[in-house]
Amino acid sequence: xxxxxxxxxxxxxxxxxxxxxxxxxxxxxxxxxxxxxxxxxxxxxxxxxxxxxxxxxxxxxxxxxxxxxxxxxxxxxxxxxxxxxxxxxxxxxxxxxxxxxxxxxxxxxxxxxxxxxxxxxxxxxxxxxxxxxxxxxxxxxxxxxxxxxxxxxxxxxxxxxxxxxxxxxxxxxxxxxxxxxxxxxxxxxxxxxxxxxxxxxxxxxxxxxxxxxxxxxxxxxxxxxxxxxxxxxx
Amino acid sequence: xxxxxxxxxxxxxxxxxxxxxxxxxxxxxxxxxxxxxxxxxxxxxxxxxxxxxxxxxxxxxxxxxxxxxxxxxxxxxxxxxxxxxxxxxxxxxxxxxxxxxxxxxxxxxxxxxxxxxxxxxxxxxxxxxxxxxxxxxxxxxxxxxxxxxxxxxxxxxxxxxxxxxxxxxxxxxxxxxxxxxxxxxxxxxxxxxxxxxxxxxxxxxxxxxxxxxxxxxxxxxxxxxxxxxxxxxxxxxxxxxxxxxxxxxxxxxxxxxxxxxxxxxxxxxxxxxxxxxxxxxxxxxxxxxxxxxxxxxxxxxxxxxxxxxxxxxxxxxxxxxxxxxxxxxxxxxxxxxxxxxxxxxxxxxxxxxxxxxxxxxxxxxxxxxxxxxxxxxxxxxxxxxxxxxxxxxxxxxxxxxxxxxxxxxxxxxxxxxxxxxxxxxxxxxxxxxxxxxxxxxxxxxxxxxxxxxxxxxxxxxxxxxxxxxxxxxxxxxxxxxxxxxxxxxxxxxxxxxxxxxxxxxxxxxxxxxxxxxxxxxxxxxxxxxxxxxxxxxxxxxxxxxxxxxxxxxxxxxxxxxxxxxxxxxxxxxxxxxxxxxxxxxxxxxxxxxxxxxxxxxxxxx
Numbered sequence: 001x002x003x004x005x006x007x008x009x010x011x012x013x014x015x016x017x018x019x020x021x022x023x024x025x026x027x028x029x030x031x032x033x034x035x036x037x038x039x040x041x042x043x044x045x046x047x048x049x050x051x052x053x054x055x056x057x058x059x060x061x062x063x064x065x066x067x068x069x070x071x072x073x074x075x076x077x078x079x080x081x082x083x084x085x086x087x088x089x090x091x092x093x094x095x096x097x098x099x100x101x102x103x104x105x106x107x108x109x110x111x112x113x114x115x116x117x118x119x120x121x122x123x124x125x126x127x128x129x130x131x132x133x134x135x136x137x138x139x140x141x142x143x144x145x146x147x148x149x150x151x152x153x154x155x156x157x158x159x160x161x162x163x164x165x166x167x168x169x170x171x172x173x174x175x176x177x178x179x180x181x182x183x184x185x186x187x188x189x190x191x192x193x194x195x196x197x198x199x200x201x202x203x204x205x206x207x208x209x210x211x212x213x214x215x216x217x218x219x220x221x222x223x224x225x226x227x228x229x230x231x232x233x234x
Numbered sequence: 235x236x237x238x239x240x241x242x243x244x245x246x247x248x249x250x251x252x253x254x255x256x257x258x259x260x261x262x263x264x265x266x267x268x269x270x271x272x273x274x275x276x277x278x279x280x281x282x283x284x285x286x287x288x289x290x291x292x293x294x295x296x297x298x299x300x301x302x303x304x305x306x307x308x309x310x311x312x313x314x315x316x317x318x319x320x321x322x323x324x325x326x327x328x329x330x331x332x333x334x335x336x337x338x339x340x341x342x343x344x345x346x347x348x349x350x351x352x353x354x355x356x357x358x359x360x361x362x363x364x365x366x367x368x369x370x371x372x373x374x375x376x377x378x379x380x381x382x383x384x385x386x387x388x389x390x391x392x393x394x395x396x397x398x399x400x401x402x403x404x405x406x407x408x409x410x411x412x413x414x415x416x417x418x419x420x421x422x423x424x425x426x427x428x429x430x431x432x433x434x435x436x437x438x439x440x441x442x443x444x445x446x447x448x449x450x451x452x453x454x455x456x457x458x459x460x461x462x463x464x465x466x467x468x469x470x471x472x473x474x475x476x477x478x479x480x481x482x483x484x485x486x487x488x489x490x491x492x493x494x495x496x497x498x499x500x501x502x503x504x505x506x507x508x509x510x511x512x513x514x515x516x517x518x519x520x521x522x523x524x525x526x527x528x529x530x531x532x533x534x535x536x537x538x539x540x541x542x543x544x545x546x547x548x549x550x551x552x553x554x555x556x557x558x559x560x561x562x563x564x565x566x567x568x569x570x571x572x573x574x575x576x577x578x579x580x581x582x583x584x585x586x587x588x589x590x591x592x593x594x595x596x597x598x599x600x601x602x603x604x605x606x607x608x609x610x611x612x613x614x615x616x617x618x619x620x621x622x623x624x625x626x627x628x629x630x631x632x633x634x635x636x637x638x639x640x641x642x643x644x645x646x647x648x649x650x651x652x653x654x655x656x657x658x659x660x661x662x663x664x665x666x667x668x669x670x671x672x673x674x675x676x677x678x679x680x681x682x683x684x685x686x687x688x689x690x691x692x693x694x695x696x697x698x699x700x701x702x703x704x705x706x707x708x709x710x711x712x713x714x715x716x717x718x719x720x721x722x723x724x725x726x727x728x729x730x731x732x733x734x735x736x737x738x739x740x741x742x743x744x745x746x747x748x749x750x751x752x753x754x755x756x757x758x759x760x761x762x763x764x765x766x767x768x769x770x771x772x773x774x775x776x777x778x779x780x781x782x783x784x785x786x787x788x789x790x791x792x793x794x795x796x797x798x799x800x801x802x803x804x805x806x807x808x809x810x811x812x813x814x815x816x817x818x819x820x821x822x823x824x825x826x827x828x829x830x831x832x833x834x835x836x837x838x839x
Binding site for chain 2: 042043044045046047048050057059062064081084085088089091092121122123125146147149157160162163164165166167168169170171172173174177178179182
C-alpha cells in the first residue's frame with residue numbers, strides 16, 4: 001500500500017513499511033548517514049540522519065513512514081545538528097584524510113563534504129588508540145573507528161554465525177575488537193566486503209592500498225549522494 | 235587452561251543450560267567463585283555458548299563490577315557522589331587508603347584490599363557509604379573506616395561486621411542491619427502492614443484481565459520510573475500485542491544518584507511489589523517475571539528470594555496459582571553496575587546477557603521486548619502502588635493528589651536538611667512544604683529527579699508543585715544550602731554521565747566529554763560568553779539527537795544550573811583583555827615541555 005507524506009513541503013508517495021531514510025532517497029531527498037546500510041537492519045548509532053518528523057528531531061533510519069507524516073530535512077536548525085554530529089566525530093577520533101588510504105572512498109569524508117564542514121568547533125582530542133594487526137588479512141586502524149557497529153552487526157562467521165567484530169568497554173573507553181581466528185577464515189571477497197562496509201578507514205585489507213588515483217576514486221567517480229539516491233547498498 | 239576454571243565454567247554452563255541469554259548470571263557465578271573473570275574463563279564460556287571470544291568479552295567489559303584481572307580479597311567501592319562529597323568523602327577516602335595500604339584502582343600487593351569508586355549506591359541519606367564485598371557500610375567517618383578495616387584484617391567477614399546479630403540473610407532484619415531504610419513518613423498507600431496476601435492474590439486471579447485494567451486505568455496511575463507513561467495503557471497494549479510468550483519485568487535498577495526509595499520498598503514492601511507483578515502477569519498473560527536488581531543491592535537478593543519462596547509456598551506463585559490456572563514464576567536478574575540499564579530497553583538487553591545498550595525504538599518493549607516478546611517493564615514503586623489500587627480501587631487512588639497527578643509517591647531526600655530519608659507525599663505538595671517537612675530551611679538550590687532532572691532555585695521555585703504538569707519528579711531531592719558550589723556539583727553530575735554513557739550514539743558519547751571539558755574551563759576562569767552559548771547549542775544537540783534518555787538528559791546539570799543560576803557562570807567569565815585566547819591554559823601548554831625537559835635532564839644528571 002502507498003500513501004503520501006510531506007518532505008520539505010513537498011508531497012511524496014511512499015510505500016507502507018518503508019523506512020523514512022529510504023523513502024526520502026527514493027523521492028530524490030538525500031539524508032546524510034554513516035551507520036545505515038540499505039536493506040540491512042537499522043543500527044541507529046551515528047544519528048547523522050537526524051531530521052524533524054512531525055516537529056520532533058528523529059533519526060530517519062529508525063522511523064517507519066506513517067501516512068501524513070511531515071518531515072523537514074533541509075530546515076536550517078536540523079541541518080546544523082547533522083553537521084555538528086559529523087564535526088563531533090572528527091574531533092573524537094584521529095581523522096587525517098590526506099594520509100588515509102580510504103580517502104575518496106570514505107563515507108565520513110564524503111558526508112563531511114555534504115554537510116559543508118570545514119573545521120570542527122569541538123576541541124580535537126587526539127586520543128591514543130592502538131592499532132590491531134594480528135589478523136592475516138585485516139588491519140584495524142582504530143584511530144578512525146566511529147563506533148557505527150556495522151561490522152559488529154553485519155559481519156558474521158558464515159559457518160557458526162558468530163560475531164567477528166565486537167565493541168569492548170563503554171563510553172569513551174569503547175574499542176573495536178576482532179576475533180583473529182574467525183577473521184582468518186574469511187575469504188578474500190569477504191575481507192574486501194568487510195572493508196567496504198566500514199564507513200571509514202578502520203577496517204583495512206592488508207596488502208591493498210591507494211589503488212585508484214585521485215579523480216578515479218569511488219566517490220570521485222560517483223558521489224555518495226548519487227549512490228544513495230540510486231539505492232546502492234554500500 | 236586452569237583446570238579449576240575449566241571445571242567451574244562447565245558447571246556454570248550446565249546449570250544455565252548453556253543458554254547465552256543467561257550470560258550475566260554465568261559471569262557473576264565465575265566472578266564470585268574466582269574474584270574475576272579471566273581470559274580462560276571467557277574463552278571457555280565462548281566455547282560452551284557457541285559465541286566468539288570478543289562477543290562474550292563485549293558483555294564482560296561493559297559492566298563496572300565485572301573484572302577481567304584479579305583484584306583483591308576484599309573489594310571496597312566507595313560511593314563518589316555529590317552528597318558524599320558534602321559529608322566527608324575526602325577524609326573517608328584518605329582513611330581508606332591509609333587503613334588498607336591500597337590505593338584506588340590498584341592492588342595493595344597482598345591482595346587483601348582493593349579500592350575503587352562507585353557512582354551512587356542508593357544510600358544518599360546516609361553517606362559517605364561504601365560497598366564491601368556483598369554488604370554496605372554507611373555514615374562513614376575516618377574512625378569507622380579504620381575500625382572496619384582492622385576487623386576485616388583480623389579475619390572477620392564484611393557480612394559479620396554489618397550483621398552483628400547474625401540474622402538470617404532471608405530475614406528483613408538482616409537487610410535492615412546492613413542498610414537501614416529511613417522511612418520517615420509513610421501512608422496512606424505505601425508500607426501498609428497486615429495485608430492478607432493470599433486473599434489479595436485470590437481477588438486478582440478471580441477477576442478478568444479487563445477488570446484489572448479498568449481499575450488501573452481508573453486510578454490514572456503513571457509509571458513512577460520517571461517517564462510517566464500511564465501504567466494501565468502499558469498493560470493493555472502488552473495484553474493486546476501478539477506473542478507466544480509475554481514477560482513482566484520489575485525495574486529495580488535504581489541507579490539515578492540520590493534515589494533510594496526502591497531499596498526501601500524492596501525491604502519493607504517486597505510482597506506488594508510481587509503482588510503488583512502478579513496482577514500484571516494475570517492481565518497481560520505472562521508466565522515469567524524478572525526482577526532486575528542492581529548489583530549494589532546484593533544484600534537484598536537472599537531476602538527477595540525468600541519472599542518469592544514464601545509466596546510460592548502459599549501457592550501464590552508457581553503453577554496454577556490458587557487453582558486459577560495462572561502459571562507465573564519470578565526470577566531475580568542481577569545487574570553488574572551500569573546506570574544506563576535503568577533504561578527499559580537497555581535493561582532488557584542486559585536480561586538477555588548482552589551489553590546494556592538501549593535499543594532503537596520503535597519497536598517498543600510492549601511489542602518486542604525480552605526475547606523479542608511483548609514485555610511490561612515497570613518501576614518497583616509502580617508495581618507496589620498497583621497492588622493497592624487493585625485492592626482499594628482506582629477512585630480511592632484518584633481521591634489523592636491532584637486532578638492531573640493522582641495518588642502519592644515516595645521522595646528520597648538527601649543533602650543539607652535535618653531529616654534525610656524516605657517520605658510518602660501526595661502529588662500537589664509544593665517545594666516549600668517539602669523543604670519544611672524535611673528541615674531544610676537553609677536550602678538555596680534543590681536538584682530534583684537526580685542528575686538527569688533539574689536544579690531548582692529555591693527563591694524562585696519555592697511555590698511550584700510536584701505534579702506531572704509542573705515538577706514531574708522521580709522522587710529524588712538533593713538539597714543544597716548556600717555554602718555549596720553548584721558549578722562543582724554540575725560538573726560532578728556531568729562527569730557521571732560521561733562515565734555511564736554506553737557510547738553507542740555519537741551525541742551522548744562525544745557531547746558529554748565536550749560539556750565536561752567546557753565546564754572545567756568555566757571553573758578554571760578561562761571561559762568567555764561564547765562558551766556559555768556553546769553549552770546551549772551542544773546541550774540542545776544532545777537532547778534532540780541522542781538515542782536514549784541518558785543522552786537526552788545528560789546536558790541537564792549544566793543547562794539547568796545555567797538557567798537558574800546564570801550569575802555563577804557569569805562571575806567566572808574571563809574578560810580576555812590579554813593577547814592570548816581566554817581558553818589558553820599556559821600551565822597545561824608548558825607541561826609537555828616541562829616533562830620533556832625533566833626526562834632529558836634526568837638522563838644527563
